[in-house]
Amino acid sequence: FFFAMLTRLLARLRPRGIASGQRGCTTPQPGAGPSPAPSPGLKIIECPRDAIQGLRNFIPTGQKQRYINALLRCGFDTIDFGSFVGPKAVPQMRDTAEVLKGLDLSGTASKLLAIVANHKGAEEACLLPEIRYLGFPLSVNETFQQRNTKKSIRQAFETVQRTQDLCGRSGKELVVYLSMAFGNPYGDPYDEHVIDDFVARLDTRLGVRIISLADTIGCSTPDLITRLYTRLIPKYPHIEF
Incomplete structure (x- = not known):
């Protein structure tokens, strides 16, 4: 559903004169002015980490490796495969570094993303050259931020800054997941314009260039998706949503 909505939205935002799936620029017509920029691409990100991390029974490392290796052969742009968080917080992900050792990246163009929630986890992930992206869960909801990372939103922004600095020094890219x-x-007030405020702060203050709007509890609607992306994509053309 979410993928279909984004496809329709990007088609609506696509510059005129560029057909779906066409790469490069169209041939300019006399008097038509400069050619429009190529249309934005749509990346498909697979996230086995999110599906696995909540399972109570520990999945053996070898089984995780076989599953993710199968996903690596499917052609996804990126695979969110694991996380570097405390084993008490997410026991299922305690073997992420070991899982990585058994992944075959030789025949795939898919890139790997790992979630971090603090500076220690970010440092650990940055030491691993196989990982391209570090993901940080930043919630627009104070209650969820406290429950998810035991930080306030203010503290979480500070961690985002430190993680962004680490990524810059390590040749990696930071992906901020805007949760909720x-x-x-929780019955807390929701204002869609808060999303604009968070994106602006991540852009101008921290230089984050990849932001994922996360429908954490599956409550989005076609109208809300359309309003948010129609507003954000043209306003921040340099950011990947």
Whole structure:
């Protein structure tokens, strides 16, 4: 559903004169002025980490490796495969570094992303050359930020800054997941314009260039998705959403 909505939205935002799937620029017509920029691409990100991390029974490392290796052969742009967080917080992900050792990246163009929630985890992930992206869960909802990372939103922004600095020194890219971007289950007030404020801060203050709006509890609607992306994509053409 979410993929279909984004496809329709990007088609609506695509510059005129560029057909779907066409790469490069169209041939300019006399008097038509400069050619429009190529249309934005749509990346498919697979996230086995999110599906696996909540399972109570520990999945053997070898089984995780076989599953993710199968995903690496599917052609996804990026695979969110694991996380470097405390083993008490997410026991299922305690073997992420070991899982990585058994992944075959020789015949795939897919890139790897790992979630971090603090500076220690970011440092550990930055030492591993196989990982391209570090993902940080930044919630627009104070309640969820406290429950998810035991930090306030203010403290989380500080961690984002330190993680962004680490990524810059390590040749990696930071992906900020804006959790609860479409609503929350706590009865807390939700204002879609808060998303604009968070994106602006991540852009101008921290230089983050990849931001994912996360429908954490599955409460988005076609209208809300359209409003948010129609507003954000033209306003921040240098940011990948």
